[in-house]
Structures are given as structure tokens and as C-alpha cells.
């Protein structure tokens with residue numbers, strides 16, 4: 001009886017439409033949303049925007065998914081992927097060997113690298129070499145934290161967000177921040193304008209990838225969709241919108 005009723009409802013008037021909406025595939029995307037210009041809240045709203053957000057929305061659309069964004073701590077993203085609570089991670093996540101043991105990455109979609117940020121009036125620290133024995137602020141679970149921990153004798157202060165690490169610098173609780181250059185540079189045009197500057201060169205290149213559960217076929221689908229967005233010019237359009245002309 002139940003089955004019959006359902007069948008009637010599905011084939012009845014307006015049933016087709018309802019069926020299509022119900023079966024729209026949902027792509028659950030995990031991110032840590034305090035990472036402008038990649039993922040951050042739209043002004044005056046809880047909705048997120050940024051390069052990663054618009055890219056994953058475009059990729060999802062291309063793949064026939066409805067994208068649903070789920071925010072959490074950066075160090076919770078890989079566990080959430082592996083427990084099946086999310087399908088992909090789009091969070092400015094650098095592809096590295098350690099993570100590749102736990103997850104599968106898409107092809108790189110952006111090239112980043114770490115940089116050191118200090119207070120404007122700091123004339124002592126000229127590069128990471130000058131940070132030995134100093135207090136370094138960074139975000140928990142990031143490559144910036146890993147790098148900070150390689151500095152001899154440094155006191156590493158790891159915060160939940162990159163913004164909190166930067167605030168610690170501003171408040172004098174740290175001598176430097178180590179973080180992703182595009183994010184640090186964006187910060188210096190906003191909240192960091194009056195107090196912060198970068199020193200030294202960008203460190204080694206860090207490609208960002210979209211992470212999926214190890215071995216998931218989503219990686220191949222994402223790569224195909226990414227290639228299509230590159231071909232159609234949509235990727236370039238997004239890139240220019242967020243970063244200006246490609247250098």
C-alpha cells in the first residue's frame with residue numbers, strides 16, 4: 001500500500017518536479033571560514049564567499065551537485081572527510097605528503113606559499129632566520145604551524161584561526177606570524193593595514209588542492225570539472241575577480 005501511494009504521488013501532477021528536487025545530489029563541502037580571500041563571511045551575512053567558495057560552487061554545478069558548505073575548525077576537516085560527514089574539503093589546503101597519506105587531492109587549483117608577518121615597527125626581524133627563540137603565532141593544523149615548529153627555540157602559539165594569530169601579533173603577544181602569503185597580504189590591505197608588514201621572501205610553493213576521502217572517485221570528477229572551467233574561461237574569471245590579473 002505504501003509503495004503504491006508513493007508511486008502515485010511521484011507520477012501524479014507535479015510529481016516529476018518534486019522528484020528532481022529530491023534527488024538533486026548534494027556535495028557537502030567542509031571549510032574553515034576565516035581565511036580571506038579564499039573563504040570568509042560576506043559582509044553583514046552568515047553566507048560565505050571567496051575564491052574557494054565560488055570555485056567549489058562552480059565545480060559542483062558543473063558536476064550536477066547542489067553545494068552545501070559546512071564550517072569547522074581547520075584541524076577537524078580531514079577527520080570529518082574520513083568519517084563521512086563531508087564529501088570534500090575546500091579550505092586553501094596545501095597538498096603535502098603527510099596529508100596525502102590520509103586523503104586524496106584534486107589537481108592543484110592555486111599556488112600559495114608561506115610568508116612571515118611582523119609589526120611595522122619591528123626592524124630586527126628581516127626573515128624567518130631571525131625568528132630563532134622568538135614567539136611565533138600561527139593557525140592550528142596548518143603548514144604555517146609546521147614551519148613555525150621548525151624554528152630553533154621558537155615559542156609557537158597556535159590559534160584556531162589565522163585572524164586570531166594576527167591579533168596576537170598586534171597585541172604584542174607574538175613577534176611574528178607565519179601564514180599563507182595571499183591571506184597575509186589580503187589581511188594587510190584590511191585589518192592589518194596600520195600595524196603589519198611582511199618580511200623576507202615567500203617560502204616554497206604550496207599548491208592548494210580539494211581533498212576527498214582517500215580513493216574517492218570524486219577526485220577524478222573534480223579534475224574533469226576543473227579542466228572544463230579552465231577551458232570555458234570561468235576559472236580565469238574567478239581568479240581575476242579575487243586576485244587581479246595573473247602574473
Ligand code: ARG
Nearest residue numbers: 032035091092093094142143
Ligand atoms: N595552506 C595552509 C595549509 O594547508 C593553510 C590553510 C588554512 N585554511 C583555512 N581555511 N583556514 O595548511
